[in-house]
Amino acid sequence: MTVIRPDQPTHVVSPVTDVDQEALAAAIDVAEPGAVLMALVHLTGDTGLVDEFAAKLGDTVIMGEYPAEVAAEVRDRARHLLGGSLTPRITVPDDDLFRRMTEVCVADAVGAEYVPHLREQGGFEPAQAVVARTRKPPEHFTVAVIGAGMIGLNAAIKLGEAGFRYRVFEERDDLGGTWSRNVYPGAAVDTPSHFYSYSFEVNPLWSKYYPTGPEYLDYLHGVAEKYDLYPNISFSTKVLGCEWLEDEQVWNVIVHEDGVTRTYRANAVVTATGVLNGASIPDVPGKDTFAGEMMHTAEWRSDVDLSGKRVVVLGTGCTSVQVVASIADEVESLDVVMRQPHWVIPERKVSADVPDGMRWALENIPYFHQWFRVKTYWWAADKGWVIPRIDQEWYATHVSASPANDALMQVCLDYLDRSFADRPDLKAKLTPDFPPFAKRIVKDPGFFEAVKRDNVAVHAASFREIRPDGVVTTEGEFLPADVIIWATGFKLEYLGFLDVVGRDGVKLADEWADQNPRAYLGITVPGFPNFFVTAGPNAAPNHGGGHNVTSEEHVHYVVESLQYLVEHGLTAMEPTREATDEYNRRVDEELDQTVWTHGRTANGYYRNKSGRAWISCPWRLVDYWSMLREPAPEDYRFTP
Structure with missing residues (x-):
């Protein structure tokens, strides 16, 4: 791999004179x-x-x-x-x-091996080009980007800098993805502020060590303004599907805007929709009979006044703990119904001001x-890469999966001991029976303190029935309610909401049927030329880091791939079936040694319905970063 570096260092920091x-x-x-x-x-x-x-x-x-x-x-x-x-x-x-x-x-x-990775991620220099830059993208070459969240904005910036014409399609009337959607009380990022941002656009002005949702949305708005992205974003425009036109070697992108269905031609498509999209609301008998207010955290209604209300929350994941910690002191009563506890770790800076x-x-x-x-x-x-990995001998006799996994579990157990020394009932309910990392770890924003309040109760159960005036749990307990809050997460969808038709009429929905999506490097798919999936299957850095890191890597790979086409006078590229199968064989082999696959009683979205770990990336961040520096021509089929 030959890295093309500029003659002079980039991101050189300017001197500061007349210091206070x-x-x-x-x-x-x-x-x-x-x-x-x-x-x-x-x-x-x-x-x-x-x-x-x-x-x-x-x-x-x-x-x-x-x-x-x-x-x-x-x-x-x-x-x-x-x-x-x-x-x-x-x-x-x-x-x-x-x-x-x-x-x-x-x-x-x-x-x-970390040096080039940290030079980039630290913000010392931008991602270094690897593919030669001797030719400019043709004027007619266009790229469609679906989604204007963190990845879509990143793609827009980098495509523009590389000279590619592009258009971003955003279904909502605002950019920001999850941070324009999740406006519930306490909404915040559970990744540290000072690297949960673009490495090429660091922000020194975070008010907290973990950013709130509104502050992060402000950051994204500022980035969009600085890079003048708004003229290239079509808001309130829903992409219905994409169809590859073999004769023309372009994608027909079907969109709905202003009440009209239109088509847009693009030489390449980049999906930046994420995977946690539609709100997941259980189908509980009697749901339609409830006389009070009911809302999902992703569809929060600010007009609902919780003051003095009897509130029931279903869920104890990352979203639920933020909501519970934020509203406990304003409601009359708060019943937290918990289908399964999460491992919770103390993080002294999670709510701290900078x-x-x-x-x-x-x-x-x-x-x-x-x-x-x-x-x-x-x-x-x-x-944290070693923590989800299984030591078979250890796991045979422990709840934890390895000595490293146990070290984290002991931190969590100690936090439970300290938090509930005088409440053994709560400690018992909130102690998981599976290893850490088998489900997403929760950083406590004040949840443990909130559930100890006199007006808060925790129920180890789920909803069995909803009545006009409350909820009956699966334990047979009736909980009176004025408001029901679904903190039940999202439907995990790998582009299931898009009608994508590739070469020879092959549908992506068929290729990825039965909750079994597969992609080469988590990005490209055989039979779908110039179609790049970001945040794809087995691409999530669940051991650590942040979504921002892998999203930058994916965007870099997309730009390098498109530049490869330009440099070699090619029209389209798609991975071979052999390369894709071999890559996923290695993915499965690695994941088979982790609690993401063998999590015992842990439920949740980390595994599909057949038990395959379909979310987590098995590699160290530095290794995955290295894999995505440039396309490997031998793994692709090209069209002149």
């Missing part, structure tokens, strides 16, 4: 010390700081946290070395220095933001 000394001093007092130290290396040019503090850290670090005395020395050094002008003497380090700096910043060993000094450092100290992003990402990404 009082603000700088306040920032040094609270800013993350590893990132401060790396910023000092950039600003002073003194690379000796790397080896000096590597020796001071030694083996005393736990989870990247600098010992108090080392952190204090970093801050003291910063006070002496930083002055009225913050001008970097080192911009983007070479690979060797970058790796050594990273190891000291995160206080952990870092493999060489201090003013920290925000000043992120915005004003050159390279501090990039290193803080690297450190945040490092400890939330591939460090």
